[in-house]
Structure formats: structure tokens, C-alpha cells
Amino acid sequence: MIEDYPIVIENVKKEFDLLFEPGLVKELLEVGHLKKIKAGQVMLELGQRVSSMPIVISGTVRIFRDDDEGNELFLYYLNKNDVCAMSLTCCIKNRPSEVRAIVETDSDIWMVPLPMMEEWITKYASWRAYVFDSYNHRFEELLESINSIAFMKMDQRLLKYLLDKQQNSGSFIINETHQEIAKALNTSRVVVSRLLKQLEREEKIELHRNRIEIL
């Protein structure tokens, strides 16, 4: 359907070969399918039920926690080979999602239908390890996120937010408005503008309209 589809599938296979045993790779490729998601699209909505678990092949996904009053809080990134831990939970328990997943850069996602999951847990050691590692990794990310909320001042949180973004995108240019950053950190724009200005004075960043450059 898409011209570069076979090439992408070939890449998917290569990645999976590094992670999983051959039998599982075969099954993964057979039952799953590729989903291309554009930057800015929602991959998983709050309250949504999931029938497939998404494995990130390429691109970056951001996970947010929301409350019912329109507040949100950025939690962590998903990158290549990561799977959304929330989706795993949702699949196994058949419960609605507690988080929102937004695709940050154009991404290839491998969608795996849920009935296979539990079967693979007993069938394939590599799958078991992958799922456990994923939970483990997410747990650590969450602890780090809690750390930053509970113990760090807003100026440190902001700087960490910018550096995390730089690390995950590989780019020193951040295209985000102060308002968007404020929302992700669950604070006000005034504070973000003031602290960014401070960082600029410290020559850690350069400010432009709709753009922040990390030095």
C-alpha cells in the first residue's frame, strides 16, 4: 500500500531479530501490522481501551498523565523498541488507559493484537524478558519523574525537561511554546517565561519565537 512498506518491514524484522527468538519474530510479523503515525497525533487516549499493544519501531512518543480538569503532566518518552507499559496493563486487565500517548515525531509502530500476549509469555523466554524489562524500565522512568516533581525546584525541572527533550530528539532546537512547556510541567506560562529568560542570561539556552536553542 505504501511504497516503502517492504523496506520498513525488513527493518522491523532486523530489530526483532536482535530482541526475540526466531519463532517469536515469525509470529510477531505474522499477527502484527505496521501503523504509521504522524507527529502530533494521539496514539492512546485517556480512557481508551486497547486491543493491540504498540511496539515503537522508529520515532518518539510522549506519555502524559491527565486529570479531569484539563491539567496534564509529562511523564516520559517512548523510543525505538519501547512498548507502552500502559498498553500492556490495559491489554492484560482489559482496563481503560490511565495515560495519554502523543506521537512527537513521525513514527512507525508495530501493532500486536492482544490475545497473543499471554500465550507468548509462557511460550517464549525472550518475550517474557522483554515484557519484564519494559515494566522495569517504565517503573524507573516513573520514579525519576516523581523525583523531579517532589524534590526539584521548577528551574531544575525546566532545565531537565529541556535536556531530556534534547536527548530524546537528538536536536538542540526545541520547537515548543512557553505555554506548551508550562502545560507539560503543570505550571504557569509566566513562570516558564521567567525561568527560560534566566537560563538565557546564564547562557544555557537561546530564546526565539516558537523555538529554544540549547547551548
Add this chain to the structure above:
DNA sequence: TCATTAACACGGG
């Protein structure tokens, strides 16, 4: 002390 809210001016696209 530091965050939030409201308000306002500036200026680039």
C-alpha cells in the same frame, strides 16, 4: 519566598 492570575505592551509572521 515563590507561584499564580490578570493585565498590558511589543513585535514578528
Add this chain to the structure above:
DNA sequence: CCCGTGTTAATGA
């Protein structure tokens, strides 16, 4: 003009 940005003043935790 619209919107993002920078700042201030008042209020609150």
C-alpha cells in the same frame, strides 16, 4: 491582526 513573549502588580500558599 493574531499570537507568542516579556514583564509587572496583586494575591495567595
